[in-house]
Amino acid sequence: MGTVKNKENVREASCKEELTAMRDSIDILGGKWKLLIMRYLTNRTTESNHFKKIQRGIDGISAKMLSKELKDLELNLMVTRTIQDTRPVTVNYSITEYGTSIIPVTDMLVQWGLNHREKIRD
Amino acid sequence: MGTVKNKENVREASCKEELTAMRDSIDILGGKWKLLIMRYLTNRTTESNHFKKIQRGIDGISAKMLSKELKDLELNLMVTRTIQDTRPVTVNYSITEYGTSIIPVTDMLVQWGLNHREKIRD
DNA sequence: GCTATTAGTTAACTTTAGGTAACTAGTTAC
């Protein structure tokens, strides 16, 4: 007890827990589109974001994928879906209060991506 | 000039740039393993991290995937690979100075993952 | 010579993520 080996084992265990937590994040937010959708929505929280508008805003995403990803995000309480009584009907998607917890992550990823392009150019 | 439409277009454009940057990040760090490997390495910068040790530390990763992902990360200047003159030979992987730029991202993802599990449990 | 360690590689396979295109359905305008 109190040995170096024990300390090592404790750290090892807490490391595993961290990796498990990150695995969860990756499962939920991973793939080609989810973080892009979240970022798009956080950039326009004050406006209405209907399906077609989001699709136009995110280059290359198909209706099928957008629909599927939005469903997943809704299940994970990240976005809400509200049907608007307009002609033709529009469906509004917006980020939830809880969903804003992802903003620090996307902020970092934007910064990192910008910086990495610089870095690699050498 | 100076119209609402113009402002909107400018914001639209900067949003696209952000999404492009994040796409880069996702391309480089996406998938099941890369961020886990980076996290594992940042948790033990002071020690030697040879291939087998990393594989034991990250549940479920195969030699093939670990090898491939480490190569990718090396290409992107995130980790260095050094052959150690031990018997049997060991190969050490460590995070680069530049690679530490990813720590804020993995920190966030660990926190987010822990928090999300709580959230969903309701 | 057999076993075990290291660090991978290779081939063969399965799974899943994602793409494409055609389709439904409700409404409006011409």
Place this chain on the structure above:
DNA sequence: GTAACTAGTTACCTAAAGTTAACTAATAGC
């Protein structure tokens, strides 16, 4: 009645991601 808008859905397919297991090669101990 046909075209156009909205928001999807469905079926079919491909390509990429990932898994499994067997193998190489160098070295050491028994």
